[in-house]
Amino acid sequence: MKKILLLLLIIPIFSYSQSPYQAGNAEEYRGGYIDSAISENIHRVYFIGRPGTSVFYADDMILLRSAEITLGFNYKYFNSIDNNTITTERLKKGGFLNMATLGVRTIVISNEKDRYSFDAESIRINFCEKYSDKIKNNMCQSPPIYNVDQI
Numbered sequence: 001m002k003k004i005l006l007l008l009l010i011i012p013i014f015s016y017s018q019s020p021y022q023a024g025n026a027e028e029y030r031g032g033y034i035d036s037a038i039s040e041n042i043h044r045v046y047f048i049g050r051p052g053t054s055v056f057y058a059d060d061m062i063l064l065r066s067a068e069i070t071l072g073f074n075y076k077y078f079n080s081i082d083n084n085t086i087t088t089e090r091l092k093k094g095g096f097l098n099m100a101t102l103g104v105r106t107i108v109i110s111n112e113k114d115r116y117s118f119d120a121e122s123i124r125i126n127f128c129e130k131y132s133d134k135i136k137n138n139m140c141q142s143p144p145i146y147n148v149d150q151i
Helices: 002-015 055-072 120-130
Strands: 033-036 040-048 077-091 098-110
Touching: 002 033, 002 098, 040 055, 055 077, 055 098
Parallel strands: none
Antiparallel strands: 033 040, 040 098, 077 098
């Protein structure tokens, strides 16, 4: 009986896990970040989390991608113009309910700090430590390599 209860507790953990920090792909329904440049120093960053991704984790991944963009373009700080992170539900084909977390943040990157600025290097260091099991790209190595070629 105890083994069955333990299995019932463990199965949801594996089926509803946080999305890794990776480039997302809307056509393949793969969670991760998607970003686009609005202008030279204004970018919009999205994070699509698979079922089980918390709103807080999705927002952290948006902040991390924002820091990567900022540092990749040789800036130090970014400000958030807007920020929205929600959990959505939709019916998939076959009647199954599919929940996902979607976050979006529009950022302005700059070398000038004000009281609302995020320090991109501090975010990179802290989140690389906090989410070392989720981040599989080169931004956490020393020296870091930023993935901003596709923007």
